[in-house]
Amino acid sequence: MKGVVFTEFMDMVEEVFSDDVLDEIIEKADLPNDGAYTTVGTYDHQEIVRLVVALSETSNMPLPDLLATFGKHLLGQFVKGYPQFFDEAKDAFDFLSNIDSYIHVEVLKLYPDAELPKFYHEQHSDKHLSMYYQSSRHFEDLAVGLIEGTLAHFNTEGTVSKSEAQWQGEDAIKFDIHLN
Numbered sequence: 001m002k003g004v005v006f007t008e009f010m011d012m013v014e015e016v017f018s019d020d021v022l023d024e025i026i027e028k029a030d031l032p033n034d035g036a037y038t039t040v041g042t043y044d045h046q047e048i049v050r051l052v053v054a055l056s057e058t059s060n061m062p063l064p065d066l067l068a069t070f071g072k073h074l075l076g077q078f079v080k081g082y083p084q085f086f087d088e089a090k091d092a093f094d095f096l097s098n099i100d101s102y103i104h105v106e107v108l109k110l111y112p113d114a115e116l117p118k119f120y121h122e123q124h125s126d127k128h129l130s131m132y133y134q135s136s137r138h139f140e141d142l143a144v145g146l147i148e149g150t151l152a153h154f155n156t157e158g159t160v161s162k163s164e165a166q167w168q169g170e171d172a173i174k175f176d177i178h179l180n
């Protein structure tokens with residue numbers, strides 16, 4: 001996992017919780033490098049899992065809620081760092097439908113060692129989009145937050161639900177996004 005994900009996670013912990021909570025979870029997670037990450041480095045994704053689990057224990061907040069909160073924060077940072085991707089999209093569904101075929105493709109050019117998930121989509125109507133997610137890292141709760149952050153960015157109200165599904169014979173997580 002790219003270091004940028006770690007540095008953004010730590011920023012979120014400082015912002016939403018405190019410096020003390022950050023110190024506490026770094027200690028608790030017992031990380032190989034004591035929590036020193038550079039944005040361009042690449043680290044074992046289990047380390048971010050350990051940090052999120054430690055934060056869940058310290059804050060008594062459920063893991064899925066924390067990952068979704070982090071996803072929303074991360075989306076806000078993507079808006080600042082990569083405004084062109086958002087400006088080019090005509091609405092939230094247009095943006096979300098282009099993650100796999102365009103946005104993550106561009107990300108891979110910037111960070112050739114990025115480990116990105118696969119997304120497939122089916123648009124049922126202008127108010128209902130299904131996205132199928134496949135990743136060995138199982139960050140579906142992070143994806144929920146990224147999708148919710150996307151809806152908020154495009155000033156669109158709606159709900160995101162998650163279920164287990166199959167895409168072309170392979171296990172996948174399905175997100176159903178319904179706009180109000």
Ligand code: HEM
Pocket residue numbers: 001002003004005078079082085096099103104107111113114115116117135136137138139140142143144146147150
């Ligand atoms: C401009 C927008 C976006 C940018 C620049 C971006 C970039 C990235 C980067 C740099 C990573 C880390 C890769 C690694 O650590 O090796 C990542 C991972 C990920 N991205 Fe995106 N992303 C964007 C939008 C989204 C959106 C809207 C979603 C949700 C639908 C999404 C879903 C994910 C997930 C779930 C991961 C974690 C890795 C995994 O699940 O396997 N991304 N993305």
